[in-house]
Amino acid sequence: MRHRLLILGSLTEFVLITRMAKERGFFTVVCDANENGPAKAFADRAYHINVEKTDEIAVICKKEKIDGIITSFSDRLFECMVKIAAKAELKCYLTPDKLDYYRNKIIMKDMLTQLKISTPSYRNLRPDFQLHDLEDIQFPVVAKPVDKYGSRGIYVLNQPEEIRRYFHDICKTSEIKEILIEEYNPGYEFNMMSWVLDGKVHVLSIADREKTEIEPGRIPISTRNVYPSRLMEDVYAEASTILQKVASYTQQKEGALSMQFFWRPGEPVQVCEIAGRFFGYEHELVEYSSGLSIEKLLLDYVYDEPSLRRDLSAHSPWFSRCSAVLYFHGRETDIMDESEAVSLSKEEDIENSILFYKEGERISPENPRPYVARYYITGDTREAVDKRTKEIFHKMTIKNTAGEEVLYRNRVPEYPAR
Structure with a gap:
């Protein structure tokens, strides 16, 4: 019998999984509210419907x-998938009663505190x-809505x-009119992805x-994610132990955990935060x-567990x-000249790229897109990737109608000497 798969989400990151x-x-049935979602062009059938209409x-x-x-790559999609799967009696690695551990920041923080995990x-x-x-509470603090993700309202x-001044701006798109404040940590930051199998955490990556x-007053912008982390030896053991504690606490036996x-x-x-999905724009x-x-991995979880276990x-x-x-972010302005960005995207060592405007x-803010531009690069060594990164950061430019630079200037941080 031919399997029939619902893919929740139709943006670029779902094209490959659909194919x-x-x-x-x-x-394949691809479903979300985006009528022009590129993954829908490859699907056998497409539905244009808000994913929250579970x-x-x-x-x-x-x-x-x-x-x-x-689904994956988005907390909103992840939450909706869990609810849809329960209602449609489909296989899913989490149940709705566990969602708050990953989707409500206050409950998540309380869990970490109970587990004696530093936060x-x-x-x-x-x-x-x-x-x-x-x-x-020591200032400065990061203020954020308790039920929104994707660096919105932060x-x-x-x-x-200042908390009083910005309170309503922070939670204006939230269903919960409360905010979370936490002390700002200026340390090195990491993204970690894993897969839980039989209750055991298998680390896939640390970046x-x-x-x-x-x-x-602005949260620092994300400008580069690098795989693997330069500081793996310093954080791997402790970070792995933490994720295992979380999986055991939430009783998650399988599936993505980041x-x-x-x-x-x-x-x-x-x-900082725990998520029940993979990170978008970097899982590649x-x-x-x-x-x-x-x-x-996602397809094998649904239909070929022996292959998943081997991998x-x-x-x-x-x-x-x-x-x-x-990642390149830009100021609020009109874009006039992208010629250098287009030329850069055609260079041989650019694995993939996208110009969002x-x-x-x-x-x-009324035309929200995650970034102005995004480029992927690879190299045999971290040194090679760092060198190429600095070249691209130096060359990359987009101008507005006045001939002024649109982009914020990215910088590579300093790391401890080895």
Whole structure:
């Protein structure tokens, strides 16, 4: 019998998984509200519907005789997949009653505290909070909504008065009118991805998540993620133990489990957030550096567990090659000249690239796209990737109608000497 797979999400990162599913002979149904989602062009059938309409999508699953569901790369998609799978009685590695551990920042923080896992000191604040609620909190703090992800509504604030000033801006798109503040950690930051099998965490990767400060009050922008981390030896054992504690606590027996964390020499790993999915816009780097395909892993979880077990058994997060994704952010302005960015994307050693705006379009909060541009590079060594990164950061330019630079200038951080 031919398998029938629902793929939740249709943006670029779902194109490959849709094509791979079709190559295996599966009937593919791609579903989200994006009528022009590129993955829909490759699917056998497409539905244009808001992914949060989980009851309606569960009905579609029954109608289409769906026997498997897949998504990743987004917390919103992950949450909706879990709910749809429960309603449509489809295989899924998490159940709705466990979602709050990964989707509600306050519950997540409480879990970390119970497990005695280091996390930045925090407070949950309501609009009528008092100054004594901030006792023992050291400024600056990061302020964020409790139920939103993707770096939306996040501020770095230096005093209590600023919390009041920005409170409603932080949670204006939230269903929960509360915010989370936590002490700002200036240490090195990491992205870690794993797969849980039989309750055991298998580390897939640990990456350096590099940032650049752009202006006071703004959260530093993400400018480069590098695989594998330069500091693997310093963080691997402790970070792995932490993720295993989390999986055991939530009783997650299988599936994706990721973590963002901080570390500074002489201090313990400090957890920022836990997620039940893979990181978007960078999961490709795992395959560039190690050969392990995240898309294949997701498909095998649904339909070929023996293959998944073989791949996990053979995989090591200590990659022999290095790869990086370079992110470029821009100021609110009109784009006039992208010629240098286009030329750069055609250079032979660029593995993949995308320009998110066309000439004549305006970068603005009303036209939200994750970045202005993104480039993927690989190399035999970290030194080679660092050298190429600096060349690209120096050459990359996009101009506005006044001939001014659109992009913030990315910087590569300094690492401890080895």
